[in-house]
Amino acid sequence: MREIIINPEENIDGLKKIGEERTEILEYTPGKFFKLVLIRPKYEKENQEGVLISDMPSRPIEKCLAGNALLSSILINKYVDHLPLYRQRQIFKRADIDIAPSTIDSWVQQLGDLLNPLYEAMVNTVKNDGYLQADETPTRVLDKQKKGKTHRGFYWVYHSPLKRMVVFDYQKRRNKDAPQKILNEFDGYLQTYGYKVYDQYKNKKEVAHLACWAHARRYFEKALDQDQTRAEFAMLQIQKIYAIEREISDLSADQKKAVRLEKSLPVLNNFGKWICNESKLVLPKSPIGKAFLYAINLWDSLLAYLYNGELLIDNNPIENNIRPNVLGRKNYLFAGSHEGAKRTAMFYTFFGTCKMHNVDPQKWLNSVLEQIADHKVNKLYELFPQNLM
Numbered sequence: 001m002r003e004i005i006i007n008p009e010e011n012i013d014g015l016k017k018i019g020e021e022r023t024e025i026l027e028y029t030p031g032k033f034f035k036l037v038l039i040r041p042k043y044e045k046e047n048q049e050g051v052l053i054s055d056m057p058s059r060p061i062e063k064c065l066a067g068n069a070l071l072s073s074i075l076i077n078k079y080v081d082h083l084p085l086y087r088q089r090q091i092f093k094r095a096d097i098d099i100a101p102s103t104i105d106s107w108v109q110q111l112g113d114l115l116n117p118l119y120e121a122m123v124n125t126v127k128n129d130g131y132l133q134a135d136e137t138p139t140r141v142l143d144k145q146k147k148g149k150t151h152r153g154f155y156w157v158y159h160s161p162l163k164r165m166v167v168f169d170y171q172k173r174r175n176k177d178a179p180q181k182i183l184n185e186f187d188g189y190l191q192t193y194g195y196k197v198y199d200q201y202k203n204k205k206e207v208a209h210l211a212c213w214a215h216a217r218r219y220f221e222k223a224l225d226q227d228q229t230r231a232e233f234a235m236l237q238i239q240k241i242y243a244i245e246r247e248i249s250d251l252s253a254d255q256k257k258a259v260r261l262e263k264s265l266p267v268l269n270n271f272g273k274w275i276c277n278e279s280k281l282v283l284p285k286s287p288i289g290k291a292f293l294y295a296i297n298l299w300d301s302l303l304a305y306l307y308n309g310e311l312l313i314d315n316n317p318i319e320n321n322i323r324p325n326v327l328g329r330k331n332y333l334f335a336g337s338h339e340g341a342k343r344t345a346m347f348y349t350f351f352g353t354c355k356m357h358n359v360d361p362q363k364w365l366n367s368v369l370e371q372i373a374d375h376k377v378n379k380l381y382e383l384f385p386q387n388l389m
Contacts, residue, residue, distance in 0.1 A: 168346070
């Protein structure tokens with residue numbers, strides 16, 4: 001806290017102070033660059049047997065001109081606050097610091113190489129969890145083989161509700177091969193919307209499939225203009241089960257399951273019968289017909305959340321984690337390469353998990369950069385945001 005005393009302009013000599021008025025104002029000092037000098041004194045050993053000097057502290061990038069706090073800020077500015085590197089260079093220039101674009105690009109690339117083992121550790125932790133939500137979102141990537149054009153790649157996003165971790169995995173395609181890195185050996189509950197690529201896992205005996213009620217509701221919402229009566233009735237039934245979810249949000253898993261079976265299951269049974277009857281009275285390709293067909297095809301999966309209190313009713317948490325990518329697309333438009341898109345997936349993984357645990361990403365990354373060079377590979381989990389901070 002900084003205090004400024006403002007005395008009256010009149011002469012106050014000999015006057016008795018009887019109190020003061022205090023006004024608090026939130027102020028801001030723009031970030032400042034300074035040069036950190038590490039001094040290691042040298043000492044001559046006894047009998048001139050050599051020189052004694054301390055070792056250099058470990059640094060994330062050897063011989064790098066930037067310190068940990070600056071490196072962290074560059075990554076946070078880009079991947080959390082969506083400030084492209086060229087705009088950051090403009091800010092640096094205003095402080096009379098001119099850093100070549102190739103230099104900053106090199107720092108980001110080297111940090112990506114350094115942090116990749118931590119990312120892989122988080123991927124392994126999430127894909128071996130027993131409950132995952134999955135979704136995907138597009139991104140544009142410069143492709144050297146397509147001069148002047150961008151490639152439409154995809155971030156496949158996996159959320160572990162129980163561990164409160166999220167993993168972004170960049171893939172060039174949205175085909176059936178894309179999720180195999182994460183899901184091929186997955187056992188447990190898998191929650192997705194109706195995209196056909198996930199069908200290859202729905203029939204595995206090791207996988208119990210859950211659908212998303214938020215996606216089902218959107219189909220009925222789209223049908224409001226075409227068939228308001230039926231669409232509004234369907235949305236009212238969905239609203240009822242969401243109201244029950246709000247009521248039980250603070251209960252234990254066992255208690256949630258009991259209430260769901262008591263209150264939600266009867267609502268859904270009646271809703272399912274109504275859908276089956278009404279679907280015969282509408283055109284299959286109409287908006288309301290598509291909404292009915294979506295629900296009918298996924299009905300068992302839509303009801304699956306009822307039987308375990310740890311399961312969620314929808315995929316909304318994972319969609320919330322996709323939003324940073326949408327903001328990033330608006331600001332820096334595209335990734336510079338497929339390798340760059342992979343690095344972006346890694347940093348979204350780190351900072352998305354920080355957000356889930358209310359961890360300050362700047363403090364977390366600073367701490368990681370101080371430790372990771374000397375950290376044991378088999379204990380990288382200690383550096384996860386929820387474990388480190």
